[in-house]
Every structure is written in C-alpha cells, then in structure tokens.
Amino acid sequence: MLEIKDLVTEYGSVKALNGISLSAHEGKITTVIGANGAGKSTLLRTISALEYPRSGTITWKNHSIVGLSPEKIVRLGIAHVPEGHAVISQLSVEENIQMGALFRMRSNKADVRLAISEMYTLFPRLEERKKQLAGSLSGGERQMLAISRALVSRPSLLLLDEPSLGLAPLVVEQIIQTVNDLCRNTGLTVLLVEQNANTALGVADHGILLSLGTVAADLPAAQMKADVALRAAYLGY
Amino acid sequence: MDIFLSAIFAGTSRGAIYALAALGLVLVWRGAGVVNFAQMGQAMFTTYIASTLIAQNYSYWIAFVIALISGGALGALVDLLVMRPLSRKRSSSVLDSPAMRSTVPVIASLGILGVLQAGAGIIWAAEERGFPTPVNSLGLVINGKIMPFTAFDLFVMGTVFITLIATTYFFKGTGMGLAMRASALNPEVARLSGIRIGFVRTLSWVISGVASSLAGLLVTPSANLSPNTLDLILIIGFTAAVVGGLDSLLGSVIGGFALGLLVSFVNVYDAPEDIFLAILIVLLTVLIIRPQGILGSKEVRRV
Secondary structure (H helix, E strand, O other): OOEEEEEEEOOOOOEEEEEEEEEEEOOOOOEOOOOOOOOOHHHHHHHHOOOOOEEEEEEEEEEEEEOOOOEEEEEEEEEEEEEOOOOOOOOHHHHHHOOHHHHHHHOHHHHHHHHHHHHHHHOEEEEEEOOEEEHHHHHHHHHHHHHHHHHHHOOOOOEEEEOOOOOHHHHHHHHHHHHHHHHHOOOOOOEEEOOOHHHHHHOOOEEEEOOOEHHHHHHHHHHHHHHHHHHHHOOOO | OOOHHHHHHHHHHHHHHHHHHHHHHHHHHHHHHHOOOOOOHHHHHHHHHHHHHOOOHOOOOHHHHHHHHHHHHHHHHHHHHHHHHHHOOOOOOOOOOOHHHHHHHHHHHHHHHHHHHHHHHHHHOOOOOOOOOOOEEEEEEOOEEEEOOOOOOOHHHHHHHHHHHHHHHHHHHOHHHHHOOOOOOOOHHHHHOOOOOOHHHHHHHHHHHHHHHHHHHHHHHHOOEOOOHHHHHHHHHHHHEEEEEEEHHHHHHHHHHHHHHHHHHHHHHHHHHHHHHHHHHHHHHHHHHHOOOOOOOOOOOOO
C-alpha cells in the first residue's frame, strides 16, 4: 500500500535517512523502532511532506507522492499525528477535532458529523471536555485529541509518532489498544513509530528496526521481539 | 458640558476608524506573521481610486464598493507578488536565520509603501484634493437642537460596528475562520489537518486590505487626500494594535477606541500639536507596564 524505496532525507549536510526501503501493508500495523536519532520521526515527516527528500521514492496506492504538499497528502488518505501530542492548545477540544475535517466539510457534511461523534464514542473523555481549551487537557487526553484530529479525516493510513512519549504506562496501554482495535475492526493501516519497543512489537504485525538512518532489520514483529541478540545490539536490552 | 460631549462623540467616531486600521494590522500579523507598514498606503491608493470615480460622476456608493474590492485585490497582490515569493526563498543563507525571516517581510512592506506613495503621486499628482462623505457632516439637528455629533459620525460608527460583528462571526462561527486561527497558531498542525495555509494567508491579506480600505474611506473626509495623508492613521492604528496586544482582535478594537478618545480630548482641551506626544506617552507606558498589551497573550510576543 505504502512503498518506500532508497529514501534519503538530509538536514543540512547530515543524512537523517540514508537510503531507506520499507512498506506498510493494508490493514496491518507496521512499527518502526530504534534509538534516538535513528531517523524514525524524519521518516514520518518525509512521508507527510513536512520534509523534502533528497532522493528516493514514496509510492502510495501505486502513485508517487514525492513533491506533493502536506495538505494534499492528507486529502489522499494519509494522516500524520506528529510527536509531542500535537494539538493547538489555544483552540477548544471541539475545534481541534473539527479542524481535522475542515477540508471535507463542504463535500460531505453528514459524514464529518458522524466521524466527529465516532471520536467522542472512542474517547468519551474528550466529549466531556469538548468546550475546554486543548491546553487544559492532560498528556493522555491530548494524545487522544491529536489522534482524533487525524482520524476525522478518515485516513486509510495513520502515521503515529511516539504516542507513548511522556505518558503513564496505563494510558499508553489504553491508547495503543485503541489503535490496535481500529486497525483490526476498520482495516486502517498504521505506521507506528515508537521508542518503547516492547509495547510497539506487542501489537504490531511487522517490525522495522532503524539505526543511524538505515534499516537494520525488517522482520515479523513476533520474531523481532524474540530476537535477543538483535535487541541487545540496537536497543540495549 | 457640550464641549465635553462633542469630544466624546468625535473621539468615538475617530476611535472606530482607528479600531479598523488596528484590526487590519492585527489580521495580517496573526494570519501571516507580518507587521504591514504598507497597510495605509494600500488604503490611500484605494481612496484615490474612489476619488477618481467620484470625480467622473459615479455615485459615492459605487466608488465605495469598488474601493473596498480593490482593497481586497491589492492585499492579495501584495501577498502573491511579494510576501509569498519571499517566504519561499529558503536557499538563500541570509534569509535562513529566524530573525531575518521575520524582518525581511517588514522591510518589504516599507518598500511597498514607498512604491504605492510614489505611484499615487505619479498617477494622480501629489496635490491635495478633498474627499466627500456620503451623508451630511454638519451637526445633526433633532427637534431644533444641534446634537454634538454628525450624521457622518453615526454612519462611521454603524459601518465599523457591522464590520466588527461580521469579523467576529467569521472567526468564531465559520470553518474558514477556524482554519485561519489554526494556521496562525500552529501552521504545521494546520497543514497536517489538510488546511491550505497558503490560501488562508492570502485570505488574511485580503480581509485586512478591505478593512484598511474602509478605514481610509472613512477617515479621509476629515483631512485632504494626498499620497501621505494616511501616515498618521498608520501610526495611531499601529499604537492601538500594540496597546490592545497585537495578536488580539478585540484588544485592537479597544485600543482603537481608547486612542480615538485620547486624540479627541487632546485636540479639544490641549492642542493638536500635542497629539503625537500623547500617543507616544501611551505607547511607552503600555510597553513598560504591560508589554503584552491589554489582551495580548504573553508567549506570542516577540518584539
């Protein structure tokens, strides 16, 4: 579904991604793990066009998407939840969710309403707080809001960047489980970037280990989880 | 007492215009991150367009509407021809530092102001000309008593009031307004949500252009029209915006009315020469005591 070949992205003269090839399969969770600075976030940012690749191809549903704008890529069904619970704190919870569906508000108002109410069913705490400013939410609620903002665009591919960052283990569990359910029940494809390898490999179908901008391993998740030598070498445990 | 009342009314009517000018500045500052010094140059230019149409015997209202439309168009042109190409020039190392990236558009806006003023001088000659009001600008007479305000004052206040209501509704009650607020607050998250921030930015230049053009049309009758007449409004409008808190629409409006009253009282009880001094004192006092302005938020401040 998403096919990446020999992708190179640079920040100045530093190659954050140095020839990466991978794919995300329809209806599956693919997780990208690796240490700090391995290029995980850059990978997602390059897919959603926040960074422009130096070379390589990104193919989505058999079409190249390199060179398109981020706002165009969302319209093609790729939604990105960036690192750090990215919500707009000065807007209300309700407005943050609406924002994700603004681009299709005119063409399909009924479905937008439906999608928003689905988000409230998925995360009832957001409905209780819908008039509050997003800045007043807890870390976990913010992450739920950021995911909802992405989901109301009805994506076929969800790019999720470190949803566990700074959250309590119980909240992480809940959020990861919700994403897992979505994937299994609605056929959503997920590309999950995580530093917390155990949690990520626990739900994922496929694991990709990045190291210094290259793919160090590309294995079924269960196999990667069991590979003690690999984990010791790249993740330190 | 009569003098006091007429100072209040004149100040409110003046303040309404300053509020509009400040609103125009705040819109572009929030929407595009640019302090637009060309703003009143744009307004001057469109007032000249209206003046030319009126001189050719078109009705005031036709000229009024065409001036507002050209105000919007001029705003769009400034963004598309100058600001957008500037923000795209990433390869140049000079423009790469954050300080330069926010300074360059401001310098460019000063350049645009120069071009507009020189252009107006060339096209319409630099001599001053009058500009009419759509309604009587003598003291209104009700029951044989002369009121401390004119019909034009009422027209100004009504127009500005409608504009403020419409702008507030646009920002709080429509999807496009939400898109504009989101783009101003966090462009990256806005883009990831599918909002076309380039379009939104141009739109904020258009709305600001219309508001400024309206301010120009309303303020010019009290002075004469020349390429430099509106410089004063820019200074007062800018002060109003800073006093109100640069990123707050409501704050800019409050600042506008406050300055209108100040100017009017200085005019009546002191002398017109002291207006600038009074404005400077207010500006400095606000910057020292409450640098983020009356309603501004602290973090946005980067002066």
